[in-house]
Amino acid sequence: MIDLDTRRLKGLVAAVVTAAAMLVAPAVTAPVAAAQDCPDIEVTFARGTDEPPGLGRVGGAFVDSLRGRVGGRSVGAYAVNYPASFDFLQVAAGANDASDHIQYMMNNCPNTRLVLGGYSQGAAVIDVIAAVPVPGAGFTAPLPPNAPDHVAAIAVFGNPSAKIGLPLTSSPVWGGRSIDLCTPGDPVCSGGNDVPAHSNYVPSGMTDQAAGFVAGLL
Known part of the structure; x- marks a missing residue:
């Protein structure tokens, strides 16, 4: 079991490396979003490759759209702290940071509804958290079994794992509460070769689409 999950983690890293070789994600300045203590809802989001620290352009747009869809409920946001560099083995570091924060929220804010999200390499970070239940290949902080309660x-x-046939929507645990979006032709998540498509998630309306899906589950 451990060997299988380690291979899965290494496979996700390999998918990121292969996809990223086809493009360089643009660096976009975005502020780090700070969550208030025990908000009604909190988004943990991992930015894409080469974006500066913070939620990133896609994460920021997604959180803003979600805030407009949940009535008077408060929405906090946590920007995953990891390099998001071209050293793709750091996906595991991002997964550790995100998982540690999620578990902190589960323990200290048990009534907060948690939302996970990521873009590009950040989507691979979320893949690791969702798909790998045991430590391996640098991932040391698997989510506990009660995580789906939160x-x-x-x-x-x-999402790079969609390119290798493992979208999060296929997960037996998370599939029903996941949305895994890929713009047509995006080489990171499909067999296409439209490099600009990888930067089209906000103008295409997909961040709004995802926010609508998530709001329906909150």
């Missing part, structure tokens, strides 16, 4: 929804964009 995590209401997952939204990923430009």
